[in-house]
Amino acid sequence: MQRCAGFLGQAWGKIILLLACCSGGWLNAQGTNESLRIQWGGAGPTSVVLVARDVLWHYRPGTNAPQSDWKTVADEQLTGGWTVGRGGFGFGDPGIAGENTTLNLANVSSTLYIRHTFKVTQPPDPAALVRLVVDYDDGFVAYLDGVEIARGNLTNGVGEAVLHTATTGGRSHEASCCNPPTHPPEVFTVGTAGQLMPVGDHVLAIIGVNQAINSSDMHLIAELRLEPATGIEVHGDFLSIVQTNVLKISGRQQGTATKWVVVNGDDAVGPGVPEDWQASVPLSAGVNRLNVQLLDEAGQVLADTNRLVIVRSNEIAVGGTLPSNTVWSEGSVVRLTNDVVIPPRGSLVIEPAVVVLVGNGVEVRGTNVAVTAQGTEGQPVLWLPADGSNTNWGGISLSGTNTILQWHHGEMLGGYVELRDGAHGVLEDVYLHDYYGSSPPIVQTVGTPNEVTIELRRCHVARYHELLLRLSHVIIEDCLLEYLDYSGDGIDFDGARPGSRIVRTTVRRGNIYNTDALDLGEYSPTEPSRGVLVADCLLHDFVDKGVSMGAYVEVTVSNCVIYNVESGISVKDSSLAAVYQTTVASADYGIRNYNKANTNAQTGGGSITSSWNNIFWDLNIGSVSLLNGSTLEAEYSNFQNTNWPGTGNVSVDPMFVDAARRNYRLATNSPLLAAGRDQKPMGAIYPVGGIPAAPQRLAAVPTVSGSVLLRWLDDADNEDAFEVQRSFDRQVWHTLGTSGADVAEFEDATPARNARIYYRVRAVNSSGNSPWSGVAGALILGAPALGDFRSLPDGGLAFAVEAPRGTQIVLEGSEDLKGWHPLMTTNAPGGLLELSDPEALLPPQRFYRVRLVR
Incomplete structure (x- = not known):
C-alpha cells in the first residue's frame, strides 16, 4: 500500500496554508484597569x-x-x-x-x-x-x-x-x-x-x-x-546603571487583559502573561533607552513606561582639579566622585556619547575656561545622577569674561547650568529636566560685574522651577519649556540687555501657584529689562500671566498666542510695551495694567504705547483693565464687549477655526481676515511656538486586512506633521510616510509577513523635530515557509517549517480533507524548525496543514 503525505495548497503538491491575522481596534489605555509595576534588575546584592x-x-x-x-x-x-x-x-x-x-x-x-x-x-x-x-x-x-x-x-x-x-x-x-x-x-x-x-x-x-x-x-x-559597593547594579527612580549586557526585569500585572509584555517592540513575555512575570532584556554598551509596554490581545497598549539604562563597561572616576586640557573620550562613562575644577585658561572637551554620572552635591566649575560638549542627535552627551534618582545633585557653574560653554545635543537630569561674570554659553538641542531647585534654578545667569550672554536653541526644559536670567543678553529660540514648579516662572528676565529676545518658543503648563509664562522685570530700579522682543511664541496654561512686565521695563510682544491664563499681558510699575498681531483667549483679562508696588497710587501703572492687529476674546472678566494711571493706545484690534477708542477697533466674534481644541487661527469666513492694519488679518499668524513635544504611547496594531495601524497620543501643540519610520532591526530606519497635524495615526499598508517590524514616530515643524517616540513592534503572520520533508526511521514523517520567533506553529492532520485534528503545537524559536508526525503510517493517507498563531 502506498503511503503519501499531501501538503494542502502548494504548487508542487496539494498544500493549503492558513493565514492567521489579528483583528484591529483602538482601545484607550485609560479605559482599562491594567497597571505596570516593574522591578528593574535581578536578585543581586541589595541594600x-x-x-x-x-x-x-x-x-x-x-x-x-x-x-x-x-x-x-x-x-x-x-x-x-x-x-x-x-x-x-x-x-x-x-x-x-x-x-x-x-x-x-x-x-x-x-x-x-x-x-x-x-x-x-x-x-x-x-x-x-x-x-x-x-x-x-x-x-x-x-x-x-x-x-x-x-x-x-x-x-x-x-x-x-x-x-x-x-x-x-x-x-x-x-x-x-x-x-x-x-x-x-x-x-x-x-x-x-x-x-x-x-x-x-x-x-x-x-x-x-x-x-x-x-x-x-x-x-x-x-x-x-x-x-553594595560601587560597581554593582544601580536602579534608581529614573535610570539603571549596570555592568552586564542583560537586564533582568520583573513585574506584577494588576489586571487580566495583558497578553504580552513588549520591550522596544520585541515580545519579552507572552503570549499569556502570568500575574508575576519576569524577562531578560539584552543591552548594548553605553546608553539603552527601553520602552516597556503591556499589550492586550489586539496589540493595544494597556500601560507603558520607559527606562534609561547605562552599561558602564569603560568607566573612569574623576574628581578634583583637571589637567589644563582634558578630553573625555567618545562613548566613555565618567563618574564624578567630588567637585571638579577646570583650571583657569583650561579646557574640557566632552566627545559624543559620553555619559557623566554625578555624585550627590557635586559641582563642575571653572573661571575663564572653555567647555565643549560635542554631542550629536544619535550620540548625545548625558549628565545623570550616579544613584539614578537624585534630582538635585549639583550642576555646572562657570564664570569669567573668557569663558565659553558650547553644548550641542545632550541631556541633563537633576542638575543646573549657571553662568556668571561675563561668561558666554550656547546650548542647542539640549534636554534639561527634573530639577526643582530655585537657588540656583535649572538655568541661571548673573551678569555682574560683566554682562553674561546665553543662547538657547531648540532646547526642551521640563519639570523645573524657572529660568532666571539676570543682567544678561539672552537669545531663546525654538524652545519648549513645560511643567513649572510652585511659584516659579517659565522664563524670568531681571535686567535683560537690549537685543534680548524670546522667539518661536512654547512655554506651557504652570498651573500650581503664582506662576507666569514670561516674567520680564528689573534687576534693580536702575537696571530694568529694556529692548526685549517676544515674538511668535505660544504661551498657555498658567495660573498667573502670559507676559508679565515689572518695573520700568520696555518690551515688544509680537505675533503670539496666549490662552488659559489669568491675564494675557500685564504691564506694571511705569513699564512701557508695544503689542502687535497677538491673540489672547480663554483668560480673565486680555490686558491688565497696574501699579504693583503701590496699588493705591493714582499713578505708576503700565502703558501700552502702541498696539494693532490684536484679538482679545473669550475673556471671563474683561478685555482691558487699566489702574493707577495706566494707558493703552490701540488700533485695528478686536476687543470682546469693548468699544475701545482707536482707528479700526471692533468687537465681533473672531470665528476661530476650533477654539475648543485651542486652534485660534481665523476661519475662512472670519470677519477679521482683512480687518487689520494694511488689510492684514487680526490676531496671530501661524506658525507660533517652538519645537514640538514627542508622541507618546505608540501602538502598532495588526488589522484584519493585513496592514499595521499605528496610533499614538499627540502631546504637541504645534506640529506641522508626524514622520513615521520603519525598521527590521532597529538599526537602519527608513521613512515610511507622514501624517498631518493633529492626525495621530498612520497605516502601513505593505508590511512584511512573518518578520518583526519596528516603528517610531516624531512630530516635526518649522522650529525642528521632537525626539522619537518609543519603539513599537508588529508581527503580521502569513503562510509559513515550508522546507523539505523526510521519512523517519520508524515510518513517520518530518517537515521543516520556517517561522519567526514569538509565534506558535500548529500542525494539523486529516484523512479526508474534512475532519482536521491537531497533531502538535510548538513555540517557534525563529528560523527553521522540524515538525514530525510519528503516526504517519497509521492511516492509508494523511493530509497536513500548518499555520502560525500568536
Whole structure:
C-alpha cells in the first residue's frame, strides 16, 4: 500500500496554508484597569536598612544639654527627659512624608536630640558602603558610636561641638516639603562596613538644629543603610546603571487583559502573561533607552513606561582639579566622585556619547575656561545622577569674561547650568529636566560685574522651577519649556540687555501657584529689562500671566498666542510695551495694567504705547483693565464687549477655526481676515511656538486586512506633521510616510509577513523635530515557509517549517480533507524548525496543514 503525505495548497503538491491575522481596534489605555509595576534588575546584592526612619527612637528637645555620653551609652542608662517615639520628627509642615512624631519646638528649643541603638548580627561585606540619608530642616550633625559621620548647614566645622542652644545662624535649608526651595533627602556615604560595622551593638545619634528658636518649622527624618559597593547594579527612580549586557526585569500585572509584555517592540513575555512575570532584556554598551509596554490581545497598549539604562563597561572616576586640557573620550562613562575644577585658561572637551554620572552635591566649575560638549542627535552627551534618582545633585557653574560653554545635543537630569561674570554659553538641542531647585534654578545667569550672554536653541526644559536670567543678553529660540514648579516662572528676565529676545518658543503648563509664562522685570530700579522682543511664541496654561512686565521695563510682544491664563499681558510699575498681531483667549483679562508696588497710587501703572492687529476674546472678566494711571493706545484690534477708542477697533466674534481644541487661527469666513492694519488679518499668524513635544504611547496594531495601524497620543501643540519610520532591526530606519497635524495615526499598508517590524514616530515643524517616540513592534503572520520533508526511521514523517520567533506553529492532520485534528503545537524559536508526525503510517493517507498563531 502506498503511503503519501499531501501538503494542502502548494504548487508542487496539494498544500493549503492558513493565514492567521489579528483583528484591529483602538482601545484607550485609560479605559482599562491594567497597571505596570516593574522591578528593574535581578536578585543581586541589595541594600540593607540598618536603621529605618520609622523605627522607635529615643528623643528629647534641647532645652538643656543631655548627659555627656548620650551618643554612646546604652538605652537603659539614658537620663534627663528622654522619650520614645517613632521617627521622623518635626513640626510645621503636615504635608511632609515620613514624619510620625510631631512636636512643636517653636520658642521652646532650637535643637532636637534623637538616637537609636541597633545590632549587627552577621559580618557584612567589608566593601559595602554605609550611607546616611537625612531629610532635614534646617541643619543637623550625626554620630555613629560617638564619632561624627555627617553634618549639614551648621555654623561651625567638622568635629566642632554643637551645643543645645545652637542655630544655623538664620540660614534656611528646607526639607523635601513644603516651602520652596525644597531639597530632596541628602545621602552621605560615611564609610565602609569593614570600617564601621563590626558585629555587635551600635548607636546612631543625631542633633537636629533649627535656623532660630522661633522658627515656624523643623524636620529630622533619618535612615542608615548598608549598600553594595560601587560597581554593582544601580536602579534608581529614573535610570539603571549596570555592568552586564542583560537586564533582568520583573513585574506584577494588576489586571487580566495583558497578553504580552513588549520591550522596544520585541515580545519579552507572552503570549499569556502570568500575574508575576519576569524577562531578560539584552543591552548594548553605553546608553539603552527601553520602552516597556503591556499589550492586550489586539496589540493595544494597556500601560507603558520607559527606562534609561547605562552599561558602564569603560568607566573612569574623576574628581578634583583637571589637567589644563582634558578630553573625555567618545562613548566613555565618567563618574564624578567630588567637585571638579577646570583650571583657569583650561579646557574640557566632552566627545559624543559620553555619559557623566554625578555624585550627590557635586559641582563642575571653572573661571575663564572653555567647555565643549560635542554631542550629536544619535550620540548625545548625558549628565545623570550616579544613584539614578537624585534630582538635585549639583550642576555646572562657570564664570569669567573668557569663558565659553558650547553644548550641542545632550541631556541633563537633576542638575543646573549657571553662568556668571561675563561668561558666554550656547546650548542647542539640549534636554534639561527634573530639577526643582530655585537657588540656583535649572538655568541661571548673573551678569555682574560683566554682562553674561546665553543662547538657547531648540532646547526642551521640563519639570523645573524657572529660568532666571539676570543682567544678561539672552537669545531663546525654538524652545519648549513645560511643567513649572510652585511659584516659579517659565522664563524670568531681571535686567535683560537690549537685543534680548524670546522667539518661536512654547512655554506651557504652570498651573500650581503664582506662576507666569514670561516674567520680564528689573534687576534693580536702575537696571530694568529694556529692548526685549517676544515674538511668535505660544504661551498657555498658567495660573498667573502670559507676559508679565515689572518695573520700568520696555518690551515688544509680537505675533503670539496666549490662552488659559489669568491675564494675557500685564504691564506694571511705569513699564512701557508695544503689542502687535497677538491673540489672547480663554483668560480673565486680555490686558491688565497696574501699579504693583503701590496699588493705591493714582499713578505708576503700565502703558501700552502702541498696539494693532490684536484679538482679545473669550475673556471671563474683561478685555482691558487699566489702574493707577495706566494707558493703552490701540488700533485695528478686536476687543470682546469693548468699544475701545482707536482707528479700526471692533468687537465681533473672531470665528476661530476650533477654539475648543485651542486652534485660534481665523476661519475662512472670519470677519477679521482683512480687518487689520494694511488689510492684514487680526490676531496671530501661524506658525507660533517652538519645537514640538514627542508622541507618546505608540501602538502598532495588526488589522484584519493585513496592514499595521499605528496610533499614538499627540502631546504637541504645534506640529506641522508626524514622520513615521520603519525598521527590521532597529538599526537602519527608513521613512515610511507622514501624517498631518493633529492626525495621530498612520497605516502601513505593505508590511512584511512573518518578520518583526519596528516603528517610531516624531512630530516635526518649522522650529525642528521632537525626539522619537518609543519603539513599537508588529508581527503580521502569513503562510509559513515550508522546507523539505523526510521519512523517519520508524515510518513517520518530518517537515521543516520556517517561522519567526514569538509565534506558535500548529500542525494539523486529516484523512479526508474534512475532519482536521491537531497533531502538535510548538513555540517557534525563529528560523527553521522540524515538525514530525510519528503516526504517519497509521492511516492509508494523511493530509497536513500548518499555520502560525500568536
